[in-house]
Amino acid sequence: MRIGYTLMTEQSGPRDLVRDAADAERAGFDFEVISDHYFPWLAEQGHAPYAWSVLGAITQVTERVELMTYVTCPTMRYHPAVVAQKAATVQLLSGGRFTLGLGSGENLNEHVVGRGWPSTDVRQEMLREAVEIISQLFDGGYVDYVGRHFRVDSATLWDLPDRRVPIAVAVSGERSVGLFAPLADAMVAVGPDADLARSWDVFQGRESRKVGQLPICFDTDRDAAVARAHDQFRWFGDGWAVNAELPVPAGFAGATASVRPEDVAARIPCGADVGAVVAAVRGFHDAGFGDVALLQIGGGHQREFLEWAEKELLPALR
Numbered sequence: 001m002r003i004g005y006t007l008m009t010e011q012s013g014p015r016d017l018v019r020d021a022a023d024a025e026r027a028g029f030d031f032e033v034i035s036d037h038y039f040p041w042l043a044e045q046g047h048a049p050y051a052w053s054v055l056g057a058i059t060q061v062t063e064r065v066e067l068m069t070y071v072t073c074p075t076m077r078y079h080p081a082v083v084a085q086k087a088a089t090v091q092l093l094s095g096g097r098f099t100l101g102l103g104s105g106e107n108l109n110e111h112v113v114g115r116g117w118p119s120t121d122v123r124q125e126m127l128r129e130a131v132e133i134i135s136q137l138f139d140g141g142y143v144d145y146v147g148r149h150f151r152v153d154s155a156t157l158w159d160l161p162d163r164r165v166p167i168a169v170a171v172s173g174e175r176s177v178g179l180f181a182p183l184a185d186a187m188v189a190v191g192p193d194a195d196l197a198r199s200w201d202v203f204q205g206r207e208s209r210k211v212g213q214l215p216i217c218f219d220t221d222r223d224a225a226v227a228r229a230h231d232q233f234r235w236f237g238d239g240w241a242v243n244a245e246l247p248v249p250a251g252f253a254g255a256t257a258s259v260r261p262e263d264v265a266a267r268i269p270c271g272a273d274v275g276a277v278v279a280a281v282r283g284f285h286d287a288g289f290g291d292v293a294l295l296q297i298g299g300g301h302q303r304e305f306l307e308w309a310e311k312e313l314l315p316a317l318r
Helices: 014-027 051-061 080-094 107-113 120-138 174-180 194-204 222-238 249-255 261-267 274-286 299-317
Strands: 002-007 031-034 066-069 098-102 143-146 151-155 167-170 186-188 209-218 291-296
Touching: 002 014, 002 299, 014 031, 014 051, 014 299, 031 051, 031 291, 051 066, 051 080, 080 098, 080 120, 080 151, 098 120, 120 143, 120 167, 120 174, 174 194, 186 194, 209 222, 209 274, 209 299, 222 261, 274 291, 274 299, 291 299
Parallel strands: 002 031, 002 291, 031 066, 066 098, 098 167, 167 186, 186 209, 209 291
Antiparallel strands: 143 151
16 A cells, blocks of 8 residues: 655645655655645645645655645636646656646635636536546647537647646545546545445446545644644544535634534544554555555644654554
8 A cells, every 4th residue: 555645735835845745755655645725724724835836846856756636626716728737747847756636626715716616516517527628638739628617729738748647536426436437547535435436446447546635643742633633623524515615714613613622533543653543544445545645734743743654654554
């Protein structure tokens, strides 16, 4: 099983993210994923730099790790033709180490362009058209496209990498699996859902890559870890059906006002217990996932986490 590291733009500034990416490669992580946000989930997290500029810098301070957006919404803030150009550029800069992770987005990030927030069905229709456009541009040549939601007029990628950019799509249920498994190279899901993984392989007609994510909060003081996880990550347990709809961090603060520290600790491994993290990762393995990206909660607590991961956690996981 491959173990990844999450570069969370909501909790660190751009220079710190670039430093952490280099440190995570040295620590021995297999791949790195980066969130693509305009807002943090909660004001306490305090950051939201532009992920694509950060990615460009990261390609120049890493040599081995695969890089991936986790995930980019290519439908509102970004037109899919521009996402294809960005992805091809990062693939060239990284020497073929990039995977484009896509999703249908959250109101939190997409409302800023003033287009309103569509229903789930419409968002998935938009994402499907976007994936079709991006895939056609990755094929090379000129692309014209007329869909219900997007138009493309004589677009082409002038700098196209030799290695086609793989596309991963975030899914959450049977309908989204049916829509995107035939179009994508890999599946993204935040929970270890074995039924989802099996359905993905059925629709693809083969066993393919599945990437999960696991938030943890390492600290030698478990009480401090629980407090930090509650302060910055109490929104995590609400589920994407809720998270996708709230427009600003204040909404997440209000929606999670009744969440207690013990509620967060029940869902997120906190402290320095290697066994608890191994057990949580094993859940993804048993569900059919081959890749899990760990997310250390707390932007100022990455260095000590990476030291612990290198010496204790990664050897235990492997």
